[in-house]
Amino acid sequence: MKKALIIFLILFAVAGTGLYFGAGVILNIASRAAIKYLSAQIEERGIWIKEADFRSVSFRIPNGATWRKLSLKGKVVLQDLPLSGREFAVTLDEFTAGLEHFRDRLFFIKVKGLKVLLEERLQSDYQNPSQEGDLLTVDYVKMKFQFDVTRPREIIPKVAALAQDLAGLLLNGKCSTFAELSGxxxxxxxxxxxxxxFLVERRGNESVLILDQEDLEKISAELEEKLNQVEIGLLSENPLKVPQLLRITSYAQDVAEEAHAKNAQVPEDAYRHVLWSYLLTKEFGPEFASQITAAHERGGIEETSFDHQMDSNNNIIGREYALRGYREAQILQFVMQDPRVIRSTNQVQ
Structure with a gap:
């Protein structure tokens, strides 16, 4: 009996070892196929994938499957996305998929060491002069999903869909899957x-990336005119737009101030608002540009109603200039000559 048990244990160990290494080979092949599938799915959503790879994959009970040293490079090409035109590079130290609760068929994915670097586009003077790019560092990610174990062929597409959701959360600021995340x-x-x-909040059926408002308030102190609370609230819900938006705001303030210093006839406030709205529209489109300029006016409690009327009018004109395709170099001349531009509160009726 003892001899039979020893033989059984040896056979079990050999079989288990074969299964372990066999599972690794199968996982590697399946993972390569999943990368192609995932890349195609992401590209359908307006994100071009230039390169996607991982170094190794292993399977351990009860931890599940772990992929190590993943990398992804691409570019956001769809105009409606907040990072349209930006190239990005994603690196992950580990990506693990495993079982959370067998009875509930609940599985999870965890991510360690995730970084997203958003490259600069070099299209305007307000771009990052250091060329370091905007860096999104994620300390912790966990996403849960249900999966029918009687349909094993669906696991790779399921994990791929979750990875796609995670990419959507990081690049678009929201996704439909329940997610725990901070960074x-x-x-x-x-x-x-x-x-x-930042962290993730659950709002209705979506997980939404939210920036810390106190941090935003401190950062806005670097601006000549600090953000008001309405602006901070809106920006906290659009984290991936924040770096470019703050750079645009600072740039418009500096350019208008410099133009007025060179020529006292230049209406600094009017030029600042027209240029600011113009650049916001070029960068993010008219809808979001309208939202942020409206938030600026709603939260500007220190200004008079005449100031608000003048600024709102000039913001509209700035958006119009952008939609007509005018060049930035033309904006100052338009501000000086366009009769619709309100250059002083004395013109407000």
Missing amino acids: TLNFTMNEKRVETS
């Missing part, structure tokens, strides 16, 4: 590196 956003503004923390 930091690091970027350059006024030649300084600044940082704000």
Whole structure:
């Protein structure tokens, strides 16, 4: 009996070892196929994938499957996405998929050491002069999903869909899957590196990336005109737009101030608002540009109703200039000559 048991254990160990290494080979092949599938799915959503790879994959009970040293490079090409035109590079130390609760058929994915670097586009003077890019560092990610174990062929597409959702959360700021996540956003503004923390909140059927409002308030102190609370609230819900938006705001303030210093006839406030709205529209489209300029006016409690009327009018004109395809170099001349531009509150009726 003892001899039979020993033989059985040896056979079990050999079979288990074969299964372990066999599972690794199968996982590797399946994972390569999943990368192609995932890349195609992401590209259908307006994100071009240039390169996607991983170093190794292993399977251990009860931890599940773990992929190590993953990398992804690509570009956001769809105009409607907040990072349209930006190239990005994603690296992950580990990506694990495993079982959470067998009875509930509940599985999970965990991510360690995730970083997203958003490259600069070099299209305007307000871009990051340091060329370091905007860096999204994720300390912790966990996403849960249900899976029918009687349909094993669906596991790779399921995990691929979750990875796609995670990419959507990081690049678009939201996804439909329940997610636990926290980290930091690091970027350059006024030649300084600044940082704000973020986490995920569940809102209805979506997981939404939210920036820390206190951090945003501190960062806005770097601007000539600080953000008001309405602006901070809106920006906290659009984290991936924050670096470029703050750089645009600072740039418009500096350019208008410099133009007025050179020529006292230049209406600094009017030029600042027209240029600001113009650049926001070029960068993010008219809808979001309208939202942020409206938030600026709603939260500007220190200004008079005449100031608000003048600024709102000039913001509209700035959006119009952008939609008509005018060049930035033309904006100052238009501000000086366009009769629709309100250059002083004395013109407000």
